[in-house]
Amino acid sequence: MTSTMHQRAGTASGAPVTTFDIRTPETNQGRAGAREWIALAVLMLPVLLVAVDATVLSFALPSISQSLAPTGTQLLWMVDIYPLVLAGLLVSMGSLADRTGRRRLLLIGAVGFAAVSALAAYAPSAEWLIAARAALGFFGAMLMPATLSLLRNLFVDRQQRRLAIAIWAAGFSGGAALGPIVGGFLLEHYWWGSAFLMAVPVLVLLLILAPVFVPESKDPNPGAIDVVSIALSLLTMVPLVYAIKSIAHDGLSAAALGLVVLGLLAGSTFVRRQLTRANPMLDVRLFRRSAFTGAVLANLLAVFALVGFLFFVAQHLQLVLGYSPMESGLILLPGLLVTIIAGLAVVPLVRVLSPRIVVAGGLLISAAGYVAILFTADDPSAWGLGLAFMLLSLGIGAAETISNDVIVSSVPADKAGAASAISETAYELGAVLGTAVLGGILSAVYAAQVVVPAGLDAAAATSAGETLGGATAVAATLPEPAAAQLLESARHAFDSGVVFTAAIAVVLVLSAAALAWMTLRGKGAES
Missing domain, CATH: 1.20.1250.20 (MFS general substrate transporter like domains)
Structure with a gap:
C-alpha cells in the first residue's frame, strides 16, 4: 500500500493544502487521530442538515399554503424541485469535487446553501420559494458527495473508516427521521420560515471549523471539466425522475413517455462518452x-x-x-x-x-x-x-x-x-x-x-x-x-x-x- 501526501501552495488564508493520494483501499497504517475524528464531527453538520431539509418541508406545507396561497401545482413543485435538482447534479458535483478539491466545493456549497436558506425563509411568493428550493438543490449537491469522499481520505485504516462511515450513515438516516421532530417543534413555536432559517447557524459553524480541521483532497491527475457530460447527466436524471413521479401521480401519458425516452437517450449517450474519454467525468467502468x-x-x-x-x-x-x-x-x-x-x-x-x-x-x-x-x-x-x-x-x-x-x-x-x-x-x-x-x-x-x-x-x-x-x-x-x-x-x-x-x-x-x-x-x- 502506498500513500503519498503532496504539499501545494497555500490558500488565500496562507494555510498549506494537503492533497491525499491513497492508492489502495486497504491499510493497517496511518490510523486516524483526534484531528480526523474532529473533522468527522465537522462533516456531520452538512449531512444532518441536508437530511433534515429533505423531510422537514412536508410539515411546513400547511403554514406555507396559508401564507403564500400557492396553487396545487406550485405546492407540488415546492416539494419536488429540491430532490429533482439534487439528484440531477450529484454525479456532476462529485466529479467536480474530485477535480477542483472536495473541501473547496464543500465550502462553496455551504456558503450558497446558507444564503439561499435565508432567502427562502423570507420568500414573499410561491414562485420565489420554488426558485429558492431549486437553488438549495444545486448547493446541496455540492455538500453531500464531498462529505463521504473526504471520509475516504481522512480514514485510511479500514476498520476506522467503517466506523466513520457508520457514523456518517447514521447521521444521514437519523437526520431524515429528525426532520419531523425538528419541523414539529419549529412550527409549533415559530413561523414556517424557521424551517429554512435553521440552516444558517449550522453552516456558519461549518465554514469556521472546516478550514481548520478538514484537509483538502482531490484527484491527483484530474481531467478537464467536461461541460457536455454535465449537461448529459442532467438530461438523464431530471427527465427520468420527473417522469417517474408524473406516472406515479397522474398515470401513464405521452409526455411522461417522452421524458423517459429523452432520459434514456441522454443516458446512453453519456455512458458512450465516458467510455471513450481518457479522463471521464464519471468512470462508468x-x-x-x-x-x-x-x-x-x-x-x-x-x-x-x-x-x-x-x-x-x-x-x-x-x-x-x-x-x-x-x-x-x-x-x-x-x-x-x-x-x-x-x-x-x-x-x-x-x-x-x-x-x-x-x-x-x-x-x-x-x-x-x-x-x-x-x-x-x-x-x-x-x-x-x-x-x-x-x-x-x-x-x-x-x-x-x-x-x-x-x-x-x-x-x-x-x-x-x-x-x-x-x-x-x-x-x-x-x-x-x-x-x-x-x-x-x-x-x-x-x-x-x-x-x-x-x-x-x-x-x-x-x-x-x-x-x-x-x-x-x-x-x-x-x-x-x-x-x-x-x-x-x-x-x-x-x-x-x-x-x-x-x-x-x-x-x-x-x-x-x-x-x-x-x-x-x-x-x-x-x-
Missing part, C-alpha cells in the same frame, strides 16, 4: 465491479423502503390516530435511535461476518418490519407502527453502513468523489422513488376505494377523493353523519392502500437482500 454495483442497488432499494414507510406512517399517525406532527416524530424516535445503534454495532460484527451476510441479513430484518405492517394493517396502533419502524430501521441501519463502506472501498481513492456521488444519487433516487412509486400506488388504491358523499361541490369531491388529508379537511365542513361516513371510508381506503404498498415493499426488500447476497463477495467487498 466502476459498475463492472459486482460489489460496487450490488452495494449501490442495495442502497437505493433500502432507502426506497424507508422513505415509502415514512410517507404513509406520518399520515396514519396524524390523520387517523390524531397525533400532532411533533408527537408523531417522537413516536418514531426509537426507530431513529435503533438506526444509529445498528449502524455502529455492525462495525465490529463485520470483522467476523462477511459484508454480504450483514447487508443481506439487515435487509431481511427490514422486510420483517413491512411484514409486521401487513399483519396489523386492519387496526395499526402507534405502538405497532413504532415497533415496525424499529425493525425497518434496525435492518437499514446495518445494511446502509456496510453498503456505503463497500462503495467507497471497492474503488481507487482518486475515484472517491465519483463513487460517493453515485452512492448519494442512489440515496436520492431511492428517496424520490419511495415517495413517488409507493406513494403513487397508495394514492391510486385510496382513490379507487374511497366513497365520497353525494352533493359535494367539484373541488371538495376531488380533494376528498384524492388524499386522506383532503378527506379529513372536507369532513370538517360536513354535518356529523356525513362527516363520520366520509372519514370511515377514507381511513378504510387508506389502510387498504397501505396493505398493498407494504406487500410490494416486502418483495422489493427481499429482492435487495438476494441481490446483496449474490454480489457482495470477492475482493471488492471483503477487503
Whole structure:
C-alpha cells in the first residue's frame, strides 16, 4: 500500500493544502487521530442538515399554503424541485469535487446553501420559494458527495473508516427521521420560515471549523471539466425522475413517455462518452465491479423502503390516530435511535461476518418490519407502527453502513468523489422513488376505494377523493353523519392502500437482500 501526501501552495488564508493520494483501499497504517475524528464531527453538520431539509418541508406545507396561497401545482413543485435538482447534479458535483478539491466545493456549497436558506425563509411568493428550493438543490449537491469522499481520505485504516462511515450513515438516516421532530417543534413555536432559517447557524459553524480541521483532497491527475457530460447527466436524471413521479401521480401519458425516452437517450449517450474519454467525468467502468454495483442497488432499494414507510406512517399517525406532527416524530424516535445503534454495532460484527451476510441479513430484518405492517394493517396502533419502524430501521441501519463502506472501498481513492456521488444519487433516487412509486400506488388504491358523499361541490369531491388529508379537511365542513361516513371510508381506503404498498415493499426488500447476497463477495467487498 502506498500513500503519498503532496504539499501545494497555500490558500488565500496562507494555510498549506494537503492533497491525499491513497492508492489502495486497504491499510493497517496511518490510523486516524483526534484531528480526523474532529473533522468527522465537522462533516456531520452538512449531512444532518441536508437530511433534515429533505423531510422537514412536508410539515411546513400547511403554514406555507396559508401564507403564500400557492396553487396545487406550485405546492407540488415546492416539494419536488429540491430532490429533482439534487439528484440531477450529484454525479456532476462529485466529479467536480474530485477535480477542483472536495473541501473547496464543500465550502462553496455551504456558503450558497446558507444564503439561499435565508432567502427562502423570507420568500414573499410561491414562485420565489420554488426558485429558492431549486437553488438549495444545486448547493446541496455540492455538500453531500464531498462529505463521504473526504471520509475516504481522512480514514485510511479500514476498520476506522467503517466506523466513520457508520457514523456518517447514521447521521444521514437519523437526520431524515429528525426532520419531523425538528419541523414539529419549529412550527409549533415559530413561523414556517424557521424551517429554512435553521440552516444558517449550522453552516456558519461549518465554514469556521472546516478550514481548520478538514484537509483538502482531490484527484491527483484530474481531467478537464467536461461541460457536455454535465449537461448529459442532467438530461438523464431530471427527465427520468420527473417522469417517474408524473406516472406515479397522474398515470401513464405521452409526455411522461417522452421524458423517459429523452432520459434514456441522454443516458446512453453519456455512458458512450465516458467510455471513450481518457479522463471521464464519471468512470462508468466502476459498475463492472459486482460489489460496487450490488452495494449501490442495495442502497437505493433500502432507502426506497424507508422513505415509502415514512410517507404513509406520518399520515396514519396524524390523520387517523390524531397525533400532532411533533408527537408523531417522537413516536418514531426509537426507530431513529435503533438506526444509529445498528449502524455502529455492525462495525465490529463485520470483522467476523462477511459484508454480504450483514447487508443481506439487515435487509431481511427490514422486510420483517413491512411484514409486521401487513399483519396489523386492519387496526395499526402507534405502538405497532413504532415497533415496525424499529425493525425497518434496525435492518437499514446495518445494511446502509456496510453498503456505503463497500462503495467507497471497492474503488481507487482518486475515484472517491465519483463513487460517493453515485452512492448519494442512489440515496436520492431511492428517496424520490419511495415517495413517488409507493406513494403513487397508495394514492391510486385510496382513490379507487374511497366513497365520497353525494352533493359535494367539484373541488371538495376531488380533494376528498384524492388524499386522506383532503378527506379529513372536507369532513370538517360536513354535518356529523356525513362527516363520520366520509372519514370511515377514507381511513378504510387508506389502510387498504397501505396493505398493498407494504406487500410490494416486502418483495422489493427481499429482492435487495438476494441481490446483496449474490454480489457482495470477492475482493471488492471483503477487503
